[in-house]
Amino acid sequence: MRERIGRLLGTRVENLDDLGSSHSWTLHRASLADGREVFVKAAPDQAGVFAAEAAGLRWLAEAGPGTPVPEVLGADDLLLVLPWLPSAPAGAEAAERLGRELAALHTGARPEAYGAPWEGFIADLPLDNTLDDRDWPRWYAERRLEPFLRRAARHLSADDVRLVERVMADIERLAGPPEPPSRIHGDLWSGNIMWSDGRALLIDPAAHAGHRETDLAMMALFGTPLLDRVLSAYDEAAPPADGWRARIPLHQLHPLLVHLALFGGSYRSPVVEAARGALAAGA
Missing domain, CATH: 3.90.1200.10 (Aminoglycoside phosphotransferase (APH), C-terminal lobe)
Structure with missing residues (x-):
């Protein structure tokens, strides 16, 4: 998984933490060699689920500046990578x-x-x-x-x-x-x-x-x-x-x-x- 994330993002994965699972995929937090932290969804075979999610996020973003969706950093059949978003209380x-x-x-x-x-x-x-x-x-x-x-x-x-x-x-x-x-x-x-x-x-x-x-x-x-x-x-x-x-x-x-x-x-x-x-x- 580290190598696959690295190929998608063009940088090395320094650390990969497991965050549990949701539905049929696992969730991870990765620290990258370029200083970024990212959120990763992974699964052995999602048969289009991650491609659909990535397409949907990108399509929503096309609505205009300020659309409240995260950037898709990388996606393939097995992985979806998004920026790591620190959580905060609703205000x-x-x-x-x-x-x-x-x-x-x-x-x-x-x-x-x-x-x-x-x-x-x-x-x-x-x-x-x-x-x-x-x-x-x-x-x-x-x-x-x-x-x-x-x-x-x-x-x-x-x-x-x-x-x-x-x-x-x-x-x-x-x-x-x-x-x-x-x-x-x-x-x-x-x-x-x-x-x-x-x-x-x-x-x-x-x-x-x-x-x-x-x-x-x-x-x-x-x-x-x-x-x-x-x-x-x-x-x-x-x-x-x-x-x-x-x-x-x-x-x-x-x-x-x-x-x-x-x-x-x-x-x-x-x-x-x-x-x-x-x-x-x-x-």
């Missing part, structure tokens, strides 16, 4: 900055179609990024909900499956006003927000052109620090469409199905609650 100014920068990401350099020009992954599960210039509701139902409902169905009752299918069937009515595609992180739970040196950076994306309410809903799913300040600053810069908070369960339904597929039956109740919430918001 009010950093939270407000994140809100403004996220709004700029979502509303600047908008793509022409939903999806992305690379094979997608969320965690280590495949994510259908087929580019599609139709409206968002059908794209979301067909590319996000339906595939993960199939993956997670073994943890659901027949009534539960029918409940999610009702959401998919009524998606145009439930989705709110039409929204053009936005560059979104796609997996923006609190663990993928790195607070460091007075700002927040977005890591581990499942990036694609999607609906900007998806990122806002994901931040609310598992308790992002200072979320009220983040959303207040976001709202000042680029207010979401009226009623977006009522649509949070609709946007949370996909990540909850992903968690149900990955981690099993403990996520059944949240999936059912999100489906009911999505339907209730459109009543």
Whole structure:
């Protein structure tokens, strides 16, 4: 691994510390001969996961200066190398900055179609990024909900499956006003927000052109620090469409199905609650 990192970065690795694992890859901190410290994700064979993550980070960065993502230093089939980011507590100014920068990401350099020009992954599960210039509701139902409902169905009752299918069937009515595609992180739970040196950076994306309410809903799913300040600053810069908070369960339904597929039956109740919430918001 040291030699491979060295070849990617053009310098020698002086020290390599193990930091544990996540999904099917291991995490490391490397000290380089040129004085830099870097963060490394490694795995025997990720079959495109690291390439997708690298492509997503670079594509998000293309939204414009100040996009809150780290630079990709190197990537291949086995490794992803990013700058080492010293962690810091979340602060009010950093939270407000994140809100403004996220709004700029979502509303600047908008793509022409939903999806992305690379094979997608969320965690280590495949994510259908087929580019599609139709409206968002059908794209979301067909590319996000339906595939993960199939993956997670073994943890659901027949009534539960029918409940999610009702959401998919009524998606145009439930989705709110039409929204053009936005560059979104796609997996923006609190663990993928790195607070460091007075700002927040977005890591581990499942990036694609999607609906900007998806990122806002994901931040609310598992308790992002200072979320009220983040959303207040976001709202000042680029207010979401009226009623977006009522649509949070609709946007949370996909990540909850992903968690149900990955981690099993403990996520059944949240999936059912999100489906009911999505339907209730459109009543």
